[in-house]
Amino acid sequence: MTSCAEGGAVGDCRGERPLRRDAERNRQRILRAAAEVFTQRGLDATLDDVARQAGVGVGTVYRRFPDKETLVGELFQDRIDAMVAVAEQACAAPDPWQALVSYLEYATASMAGDLGLRQLMMFATYGRDRVAYAREQMRPVVSKLVERAQATGALRADFSATDVPLIAFMLASAGEYAGPVQPDIWQRYLGLVIDGMRASRDGVSELPVPALSPEEIEESMRAHGQRSSARR
Amino acid sequence: MTSCAEGGAVGDCRGERPLRRDAERNRQRILRAAAEVFTQRGLDATLDDVARQAGVGVGTVYRRFPDKETLVGELFQDRIDAMVAVAEQACAAPDPWQALVSYLEYATASMAGDLGLRQLMMFATYGRDRVAYAREQMRPVVSKLVERAQATGALRADFSATDVPLIAFMLASAGEYAGPVQPDIWQRYLGLVIDGMRASRDGVSELPVPALSPEEIEESMRAHGQRSSARR
DNA sequence: CCTGAGCGGAGGCGGCATCTCCGCTTCGTG
DNA sequence: CACGAAGCGGAGATGCCGCCTCCGCTCAGG
Known part of the structure; x- marks a missing residue:
């Protein structure tokens, strides 16, 4: 699933591909929102809740964090x-x-x-x-x-x-x-x-x-x- | 829903109709089972759980107690x-x-x-x-x-x-x-x-x-x- | 300008709890 | 004993909810 390991392409690829600027901003928003939500409402809170709180779509959350546990x-x-x-x-x-x-x-x-x-x-x-x-x-x-x-x-x-x-x-x-x-x-x-x-x-x-x-x-x-x- | 209020029949009817003996026995079983289950596992426990513990069908539980809250x-x-x-x-x-x-x-x-x-x-x-x-x-x-x-x-x-x-x-x-x-x-x-x-x-x-x-x-x-x- | 990274959010999916329904069993009375 | 009614069981209808996917659109940035 890693974007670069596929074809034995150029050089080392393990460095994080730098993420577009708006994407990075959203990532931070999600992290902040998640902190708030899980802190206040506990781990039962939905990732949908997190997304809403962050002002992004659920898809965005799941694209950045494979699942709830990781987040x-x-x-x-x-x-x-x-x-x-x-x-x-x-x-x-x-x-x-x-x-x-x-x-x-x-x-x-x-x-x-x-x-x-x-x-x-x-x-x-x-x-x-x-x-x-x-x-x-x-x-x-x-x-x-x-x-x-x-x-x-x-x-x-x-x-x-x-x-x-x-x-x-x-x-x-x-x-x-x-x-x-x-x-x-x-x-x-x-x-x-x-x-x-x-x-x-x-x-x-x-x-x-x-x-x-x-x-x-x-x-x-x-x-x-x-x-x-x-x-x- | 009361079995007796229907047709303005004989005498006072508000006394509990005495419940067949096996039914009463089951009622007690359910009560005992419910006590055990809710005590140990909390109010989140299912009425299905209670029924299983009591050794009766769910239907029996619901016939005796209109809903969880009542029980x-x-x-x-x-x-x-x-x-x-x-x-x-x-x-x-x-x-x-x-x-x-x-x-x-x-x-x-x-x-x-x-x-x-x-x-x-x-x-x-x-x-x-x-x-x-x-x-x-x-x-x-x-x-x-x-x-x-x-x-x-x-x-x-x-x-x-x-x-x-x-x-x-x-x-x-x-x-x-x-x-x-x-x-x-x-x-x-x-x-x-x-x-x-x-x-x-x-x-x-x-x-x-x-x-x-x-x-x-x-x-x-x-x-x-x-x-x-x-x-x- | 143009390309692909990124986005949104409807919706598929699976699981679960509540409660219903109906064919069968059992009680207990005449 | 026989029979009607009370009672039983538990499959499954129903509705809800959380996790995660997918695809058509947007927009960052070279």
């Missing part, structure tokens, strides 16, 4: 990489407790703000090995983060490195529910969890975000009902 | 009621802190063990007003639970009654992820959160469940991948 992969690769990179940076921070907390916050924020990423990381419908590899890289780094924090005595001893991804996912899920109404509510529960992670404490640290009001809860429920019928 | 409603009504009832019972407990914790545990356990209930309560695709009504009833009771626990000084002052349902949902979501591998993992994070809810503490309370091993996390991911492709 999703290309899109989230760097976001996953970032996850690993931030963990490594955190390792270099001076205060081990703060380092762990920051990382947890970063991980949660990423997943809370991005339904697609959350689905990708936790339910592996698409980039299984990609994600598995990232997780593999992450593991020792997070372990180190946890051990160090425990060594200073700030982190409770029964906390485990594997708790980190699960907590991030869990908090992000809370955010999912309240998403349309108060997207940052996860910060409140992260605060709570962090206080629970301390080896000991006197008093409490202030929760960064106010609780939802009963009306807001009600509204969340309504919004979710609408969304799931509108989306499907 | 789901009938099924979850008492589970929702139980949620309210337990809250009220908790109010009567002697130790306010323990009462709140017990209720939180009960609510989380219910949702963690029942995907259908979780979807029903949080995403309201089906019994919107039923759930809304239950929530309405629950609200003052939970408020009381929270206020009392705060009055004793055990519960941090910035905790709010609306945090209760969100926390339950959040913890249950963690359980959802680890479901097939370690269904009780939510208890671990409930422990963590509870320690975070205390106004102050010295040291930590033991977490009731060990963390997942890296292998178990891996396995969860794999299981989820399979499940979502097998189910759809």
